[in-house]
Amino acid sequence: MSSSLHPQPRVSFASLTPNNLGTVRKLNSVLFPIKYSEKFYQDVLLPDTEEFCKLVYYNDIPVGTICCRLETTDGITKLYLMTMGVLAPYRSKGLGSQSLQQIITAATSNIKPKIDSVYLHVQLSNTSAKTFYERHGFKEIAVHENYYKKLVPHGAWILERRIGGTETVA
Amino acid sequence: MAPSVPSKRVLPSKESGLFKELLNLYESRQLKKGQKTADQILKKFPEHGETLCMKGLILTHMGRREEGIELVKKGVRLDLTSHIAWHVFGLIQKGEKNYEEALKSYTQALRFDKENMNILRDAAHLQTQLRLFDGLVETRHTLLKLRPNLRQNWIGLAVAYHLNGSLKDAKQVLEHYESTLKNIPDYDVEHSEVLLYHIRLLEELGEYPKALGLLDVNAKSRAIIDRTAIMEFRARLLSKLGDHDEAENTWQALIEQNPDSYEYYKGFFSNRGIDLENVTGDARQKALQYLRDFSSQLPRAAAPRRLALDVADGDDFKTLAEPYLTSGLDKGIPSLFADIKALYRDVGKQRAIASIVEALRERLASQSSSPPSESESPTTYLWTLYFLAQHYSHTADHKHALTLLDEALEHTPTLPELLMYRARVLKRLGDPFGAARSMDEARVLDLQDRFLNTKCAKYRLRAGLEEEAQELFGLFTKKDASSPGADLEDMQSLLYLTEDADSHRRNGAFGLALKKFHAIQKVFNEIEDDQYDFHGYSLRRFTLNIYLDLIPWEDHLRSHASYIHSAISASQIYVQIHDDPAAASKASSSNNLTEAEKKAKKKAKKAAQKVQEDSKKATTQSTSTNEDKGLDLTPAKDDDPTGTKLLEHATALDRAWKLLSPLVSLAQENIDVQIAIYDVAVRRSKLLEAAKALRYAKSLDAEHPELHIRLIDFHKRVSSLPQVPPAPIGSVINAALAELLPEEVSLETFNSQYLQRHSTSGKAVLASANVLHKLGTPIAEVESAAFGALNPEVSLSIQTAVDILAFLQSIGSSRADEFRTTCNAKYELSTVFKLPSELAELRRVAFVVTEEDKTKQEEAS
Structure with missing residues (x-):
C-alpha cells in the first residue's frame, strides 16, 4: 500500500552538454570546497568522456554529478574520477553507488581505448568515503602526501579498481 | 455571353x-x-x-x-x-x-x-469574407442552377442559407440533396460530414426527435463514421429530449472513453439537473456521490477528483483536498498550485488548503532528521516548500514566500521552478532587476529550454533592458532573419510584441511602442485574412462542422486580450500626443532618441539593405526564370523604423479610433475599453459616442476611479463648448449628463463625496486628486490630496504609487521627490522609486555572470 502512495523514486543519468553545464557549476559550487577551473568544465564536455561524466537525476531533478577524465601514459589508459557528489538531502539513497556502478560498467565496455583501471584521491580524514569505495572494489595503492594545498589534512589516499580483470564487486 | x-x-x-x-x-x-x-x-x-x-x-x-x-x-x-x-x-x-x-x-x-463558374465561385468567397450573406445565397443559387450535378454546389447553398440565418431553407436544400444521392461508397468521410451537419442543423432548429432519428439510422448503417461525434450528438440530443436514463448511459460511456474531458462531466451532470459551475443545496451531496463513484471507477483520471474540490465544502472539502494535494506534491506536479488556485475564491477553502500543506511541511521537516530510508522522498518536501511559497505570495505575503524559496534553494539549488518563482515574487515586490537576475539564474541551469529563455527575455524587457532581451530572443530565432524581433513578428508572437511595445512605452520611446502595437493589429488582420482560403477549402473537403464554428470565431477575433491591450495602450499614447504635441516631438526628435531607438534605426538600416539586396537578386532572377511569386502583396520595406510617422499629431486620433472601433461591439463588457473609447471620442468631438461610452462604463462599475475622472472631464468639456450642439444632439447630451452626474451638487462636492466613499483605495485617492487639479484647485491642495494615499489605512499598490508619482511630476509638483523618497522607504524591496543614478548600478546586477564570461571579458580587456 505504501508503495502505491509513494511511488518508487526515479533515478536517471544525463550526459553533460554546453547547455546543462550551468547545472553542473551550480552543483559543484555547493558540493565541493574547491572552485574548479575552466579547464575542468571544458574537459568534461570532451566527446570521449561522455560516458564518464554524468548528471544524476532524482525524480527528474538534478541532484548530483560524477565527472572523470581519461589519462593515457605509456599506452595504458586509466580513468581518473575527478568529482562525485550528491546534494545533502539526497544522500544515503544509493545514488552514489548507482553512479559509480554506471561509470564502472561504462569503463568495462569501453573498447577504444581499453581502460585498465579507475582511480581517485580521498582525503586522509575521510574514512567513510574510503569505506564506500572499498565496498565497490577499490583498493588503497598509495598515499599522496601534500595532495591538498589548502585543506587539512593535506594528504590523500590513492584508491584504485582494476577494470576487465578478475575482480568482481562484492 | x-x-x-x-x-x-x-x-x-x-x-x-x-x-x-x-x-x-x-x-x-x-x-x-x-x-x-x-x-x-x-x-x-x-x-x-x-x-x-x-x-x-x-x-x-x-x-x-x-x-x-x-x-x-x-x-x-x-x-x-x-x-x-x-x-x-x-x-x-x-x-x-x-x-x-x-x-x-x-x-x-x-x-x-x-455564367462563368470561376468568377462566380470567387465572388462567393469574397461575399463570405465580407459577410454579405444575401448576395452569397444568390451566387450559390446561380452556381447550383448551372451545375446541379456537383455535390459541393448543394452544400454551398445550404451553408449560405445557414450563414444568412435561414436554417429552414438550409434544411430543405440538404433534404433535397440527400434524396438525389445514389451509390454512396462505404466509409465516405464527406458524406459522413454532411450527415452530421444535417443533424446539427436539426438540433439548432430544435427538431430533436428528427435529429435523433437521423443520427440513429445513419449510425447503424455506418454512414456516419465518426464514432465519438455520434456519441456526443446522441448524449446531447437524448438530454434535450428528456430521456435522462438513456442519456446518462451515453454520457457515462463518453466519460469512460475520455475521463479527463470536463465537457462530458458537464453534460452528465446537466442531464441530472445539476449545473457543475453552480452547485447548491441538495445537489451538492448528490454530485459529490457521483464524482466519488467516478473517482473509484477511473483511478487514473484527474478530472473527477478536481471537480469534487469545486463541488465539496466544509469537512468534505478537507477530506478530499488532503489526498489530492499530497499526491500532487508526491508526484512533483509543478503546476499543482496553478491547478487549485481557482479554489481560493472561497476563503474557507483557501484556509483549508493552507493548513493541509503547512501540516505536511511540518511533518516532512521533522522527518528530515530521522533515518533516510524511512522518510518520504526529499522531493516531496521540496515541492511542498514551492507550493507554500506560491500560496503566500498569492495572499500578498511576499516576504514569507521569499523565506520559503530561500529554504528550498538551500535544499536543492538546481530546480529552475524555484528561481523562476523567486523572480516572480521579486517582480511583485517592485524589483524588476532582481527578478530579471533570478530568471537568468534559472536560465543558465538549462540553456536549451526555450521556455526559460523566453521568460528571462520577458523579465529583461520588464526591467527596461531592451537590448539584452533581444540577445536572448536571438538565441532561439532564425539566424537568417534581419533581427530576432523581425522573426518573432513574422511568427506572430503576441507575447513578444506586447512585452516589447510595453517596454518601449515605459522607456518613453512612443514611436517604437506604437510600431509594435500596430504590428499586433497586423497579426489579427492576417488571421482574419487567413480564413479566406477556407471558404473554398471547407466546401471542397466537406469539413462543414468545423467551418461553421470558424466563421463566428473569426467574427469575435479581436476580443482577444492581446488585441484589447494593444488597442487601449496605443490609444492612450495617441491621446497623450494629441493633448501634448510636445510629448511626441520629444519622443521623436533625433537628439533625444533613446538608446533603443538608435539601435532600432541602425538595425532597420541593415535590414533594409538586406531586403534591397534580396529584391535585387530576386528581380535579376525573375527575368530569367518562371518562378511564380503569386498575387499576394509582399510586405513593403520599412521606411519608418522608429515609428516617427505614427507620432504625427494631426491624424493621431484617427489612428486610435481605427484600433478601438472593432471593440465597440466586441468588448462592451470591458470598462477599460469604454474609458479608452470615451477618451478618443470626446477629443474627436464625437459627443454622442463619448456619452454612450460613459453610460456603458457606469453600468459596468459606477464607482470606477477612471470613470470618476471622465465624468468630471465630460461635464467640463460640454459646459465649455462655445454653443450648445444643434437640436437633436444637444438635448441628448444634456440628458446624458443629467444621468451621469447629479445636478444638485457641485463638481467639488461630487469629488469630495467620491473620496469619502473610497477613502481607503489608493486608486480613488489618485482619481480625486486628479479631479481637483482639473477643477483648478491650488496645487498645494492637490498635492496634499495625492499624499493622502500614503496614509497607513489606504491600500496602495506599487503600480498606483508609481502612477501618483507620475501625476505629481506631470503637474510640476515640487513635492514629487518627497513622494518618491517616501515610497522608496515604504516599499523597501522595490527599485522602481530609485534615482536614475542608482538604477545604473542595479542594471548591472540583473544578469548572471559566469566564470566563463569573466575570463572572456578579462581576455578581451
Whole structure:
C-alpha cells in the first residue's frame, strides 16, 4: 500500500552538454570546497568522456554529478574520477553507488581505448568515503602526501579498481 | 455571353489563337512563355485590352507588381465590357486583400459573363469574407442552377442559407440533396460530414426527435463514421429530449472513453439537473456521490477528483483536498498550485488548503532528521516548500514566500521552478532587476529550454533592458532573419510584441511602442485574412462542422486580450500626443532618441539593405526564370523604423479610433475599453459616442476611479463648448449628463463625496486628486490630496504609487521627490522609486555572470 502512495523514486543519468553545464557549476559550487577551473568544465564536455561524466537525476531533478577524465601514459589508459557528489538531502539513497556502478560498467565496455583501471584521491580524514569505495572494489595503492594545498589534512589516499580483470564487486 | 463583341476586341485568327494559348500558358503558370506570347499580340495590337490585362497579371506573378498593375489598369480602361479584363483586375485586388473593390470588379465581370463558374465561385468567397450573406445565397443559387450535378454546389447553398440565418431553407436544400444521392461508397468521410451537419442543423432548429432519428439510422448503417461525434450528438440530443436514463448511459460511456474531458462531466451532470459551475443545496451531496463513484471507477483520471474540490465544502472539502494535494506534491506536479488556485475564491477553502500543506511541511521537516530510508522522498518536501511559497505570495505575503524559496534553494539549488518563482515574487515586490537576475539564474541551469529563455527575455524587457532581451530572443530565432524581433513578428508572437511595445512605452520611446502595437493589429488582420482560403477549402473537403464554428470565431477575433491591450495602450499614447504635441516631438526628435531607438534605426538600416539586396537578386532572377511569386502583396520595406510617422499629431486620433472601433461591439463588457473609447471620442468631438461610452462604463462599475475622472472631464468639456450642439444632439447630451452626474451638487462636492466613499483605495485617492487639479484647485491642495494615499489605512499598490508619482511630476509638483523618497522607504524591496543614478548600478546586477564570461571579458580587456 505504501508503495502505491509513494511511488518508487526515479533515478536517471544525463550526459553533460554546453547547455546543462550551468547545472553542473551550480552543483559543484555547493558540493565541493574547491572552485574548479575552466579547464575542468571544458574537459568534461570532451566527446570521449561522455560516458564518464554524468548528471544524476532524482525524480527528474538534478541532484548530483560524477565527472572523470581519461589519462593515457605509456599506452595504458586509466580513468581518473575527478568529482562525485550528491546534494545533502539526497544522500544515503544509493545514488552514489548507482553512479559509480554506471561509470564502472561504462569503463568495462569501453573498447577504444581499453581502460585498465579507475582511480581517485580521498582525503586522509575521510574514512567513510574510503569505506564506500572499498565496498565497490577499490583498493588503497598509495598515499599522496601534500595532495591538498589548502585543506587539512593535506594528504590523500590513492584508491584504485582494476577494470576487465578478475575482480568482481562484492 | 454579351450579344455582340465590340470590334476592338476582335482579333484576326492568328492572334486569336495566340490569345487562347496565352490563357492556357497562364493557367499552367508558364509565365515566361506567356509574357512572350502577349508581346507577340501586342506588337500588332498594342491597344488590345484583354491582352494587356493578361500581360499585367503575368508580370505581377513574376514579382514586377507595379508595372503589372499599370498594364492591368490600362487594359481595363481600353475594354470596359470585357469579363476577362474585370476578372484580372479583381484577382489583383484580391491579392492586395482589398476584398470590397475585388468584389466590385467581379460583379462587373459577371455583368458581361453571367455564367462563368470561376468568377462566380470567387465572388462567393469574397461575399463570405465580407459577410454579405444575401448576395452569397444568390451566387450559390446561380452556381447550383448551372451545375446541379456537383455535390459541393448543394452544400454551398445550404451553408449560405445557414450563414444568412435561414436554417429552414438550409434544411430543405440538404433534404433535397440527400434524396438525389445514389451509390454512396462505404466509409465516405464527406458524406459522413454532411450527415452530421444535417443533424446539427436539426438540433439548432430544435427538431430533436428528427435529429435523433437521423443520427440513429445513419449510425447503424455506418454512414456516419465518426464514432465519438455520434456519441456526443446522441448524449446531447437524448438530454434535450428528456430521456435522462438513456442519456446518462451515453454520457457515462463518453466519460469512460475520455475521463479527463470536463465537457462530458458537464453534460452528465446537466442531464441530472445539476449545473457543475453552480452547485447548491441538495445537489451538492448528490454530485459529490457521483464524482466519488467516478473517482473509484477511473483511478487514473484527474478530472473527477478536481471537480469534487469545486463541488465539496466544509469537512468534505478537507477530506478530499488532503489526498489530492499530497499526491500532487508526491508526484512533483509543478503546476499543482496553478491547478487549485481557482479554489481560493472561497476563503474557507483557501484556509483549508493552507493548513493541509503547512501540516505536511511540518511533518516532512521533522522527518528530515530521522533515518533516510524511512522518510518520504526529499522531493516531496521540496515541492511542498514551492507550493507554500506560491500560496503566500498569492495572499500578498511576499516576504514569507521569499523565506520559503530561500529554504528550498538551500535544499536543492538546481530546480529552475524555484528561481523562476523567486523572480516572480521579486517582480511583485517592485524589483524588476532582481527578478530579471533570478530568471537568468534559472536560465543558465538549462540553456536549451526555450521556455526559460523566453521568460528571462520577458523579465529583461520588464526591467527596461531592451537590448539584452533581444540577445536572448536571438538565441532561439532564425539566424537568417534581419533581427530576432523581425522573426518573432513574422511568427506572430503576441507575447513578444506586447512585452516589447510595453517596454518601449515605459522607456518613453512612443514611436517604437506604437510600431509594435500596430504590428499586433497586423497579426489579427492576417488571421482574419487567413480564413479566406477556407471558404473554398471547407466546401471542397466537406469539413462543414468545423467551418461553421470558424466563421463566428473569426467574427469575435479581436476580443482577444492581446488585441484589447494593444488597442487601449496605443490609444492612450495617441491621446497623450494629441493633448501634448510636445510629448511626441520629444519622443521623436533625433537628439533625444533613446538608446533603443538608435539601435532600432541602425538595425532597420541593415535590414533594409538586406531586403534591397534580396529584391535585387530576386528581380535579376525573375527575368530569367518562371518562378511564380503569386498575387499576394509582399510586405513593403520599412521606411519608418522608429515609428516617427505614427507620432504625427494631426491624424493621431484617427489612428486610435481605427484600433478601438472593432471593440465597440466586441468588448462592451470591458470598462477599460469604454474609458479608452470615451477618451478618443470626446477629443474627436464625437459627443454622442463619448456619452454612450460613459453610460456603458457606469453600468459596468459606477464607482470606477477612471470613470470618476471622465465624468468630471465630460461635464467640463460640454459646459465649455462655445454653443450648445444643434437640436437633436444637444438635448441628448444634456440628458446624458443629467444621468451621469447629479445636478444638485457641485463638481467639488461630487469629488469630495467620491473620496469619502473610497477613502481607503489608493486608486480613488489618485482619481480625486486628479479631479481637483482639473477643477483648478491650488496645487498645494492637490498635492496634499495625492499624499493622502500614503496614509497607513489606504491600500496602495506599487503600480498606483508609481502612477501618483507620475501625476505629481506631470503637474510640476515640487513635492514629487518627497513622494518618491517616501515610497522608496515604504516599499523597501522595490527599485522602481530609485534615482536614475542608482538604477545604473542595479542594471548591472540583473544578469548572471559566469566564470566563463569573466575570463572572456578579462581576455578581451
